[in-house]
Amino acid sequence: MREQGRVAPVLLAAGSDPTAVARTFIACGLAADVTLPASADVAAAMRRYDQLWATRTPSAVVVRGDNLAAGLAAYWRRVPVMHMDAGRRSGSLVADDADGDRRLLTQAATVHLAPAPLAAMNLLDERVVAGDVLLTGGTAVEAARLMAERFPTRAKGNRVVVAGIKTGSEHDQPVREAMLALTARRPELDVFGGLALPYPERSRLIAAAEVVVTDDADLAEEALAAGTPVLVPGDGGGLTEAIHAGCAHPVDPEAGAILAAVADLLESRVRRDSMSVIGSPYGDGLAAARIAQATAALLGHGQFPEPMPARPEAGVSH
Incomplete structure (x- = not known):
């Protein structure tokens, strides 16, 4: 947003640990413009956001993922909401509490910024107007x-599993x-949480790392962006695109199966x-620019960007 110069962004650190967010x-070479006190739950967070929006009303609010409190507080103040990572679904409201928050936030969002084609399709299936969905x-x-530029990869040493x-x-x-068994059998490995x-x-x-084992979509996305293979215990709910592409593999959520899959890789x-x-x-490295341009366009500064191009299917040449 700052590079494009169309809008003036205000960076907010909040959540259950705003100090960690600020760090x-x-x-990333940025400083929070506003830091809200820690909130124990969504209700408390909504009150803090609402107080902030009342005294320092933004033209639009950009929220990510399952940040329901910021989105609802903006919605009730009639402030447009740009929802990053919109449309992600794990398929389980029981096992994934955040999935419910993401679905509720969809109802409050003005523009839905989808991270992948399946996420965009989820939104359309939920009757979101197609013109309000942008694949960024x-x-x-x-x-x-x-991070690679600012913090070079650790020096060569033991092989790493995360x-x-x-x-x-x-x-x-x-x-x-599985990780305890792995470290017992392979002392040359460093295993990190x-x-x-x-x-x-x-x-x-x-x-x-040579392998990342996770059921957390954010951690998996970071690993895939860094070119690190991902193993996903369970059915891989929120990582369908990665599993379909082949850069992530599902594995039975049983210690022996996980150990065998890691050892195999x-x-x-x-x-x-x-x-x-x-x-x-x-992502293709242009998501941030698209999101910034879309936010500016919503506020009347320029045109909405073209969506991220679809990836060709594996094994199909064009």
């Missing part, structure tokens, strides 16, 4: 490049068991490279 901004891709590709399972996930225990690390260090580890450079070369189906 992530700093790692996700910004993880740009973030991965930025595992990150969502809090409360049914896959947590089998993945833990990706979701517990600060963003810059996590980015460096993901870029250095570690033993075969060809298999890892065949997954890495596909790249990420969630």
Whole structure:
């Protein structure tokens, strides 16, 4: 947005740990313009956002993923909402609480910025007006490049495996068991819990990793943007595009199966490279520019961008 010069962005750090968010901004060479106190739940967060929108009303609010509080507070203030990563669906409102928030946020959004074609189709299936949906891709590709420039990949050492399972996930225990067995059998490996690390260090580890095991869509998207193969315990709900493309593989959520799948990839450079070369189906490195241009266009400054081009199907030449 700052580079395009059409609108003046105000960067906000909020959520359950706004200090961590602010640190992530700093790692990206940015500084938060506003920091809200930590909120324990959606209701408390909505009150804080509403107070902010009342005293410093924005022309539009750009929210990402499942940030329901910011979106609803803007909606009730009649402020347009640009929803990044719109249309992601895990398919389970029980196992994934965030899925419900994403669906509710869809009802409040003005423009839906979809990260992948399937996400856009989900929105259309839910009766979102086609003209309000824009296929932008996700910004993880740009973030991965930025982190690679600012924080070079860790020096060569032990081989790296990163595992990150969502809090409360049914896959947590089998993945833990598999990683413990892996480190016992392969002492030359370094195994890290990706979701517990600060963003810059996590980015460096993901870029250095040979395999990432996760059921977290954000962590998986970061790994795919860095060209790291991903194994997804379970049915891969929110990562259908990556599994279809072949850059991520589903694995039975059982410790033995996870251990075998990781060992198989570690033993075969060809298999890892065949997954890495596909790249990420969630962005082409131009998502941030499209989102900035779309936000400006909504506010009357220029035209909406062209959507992200569709990726050719594997094995089909054009």
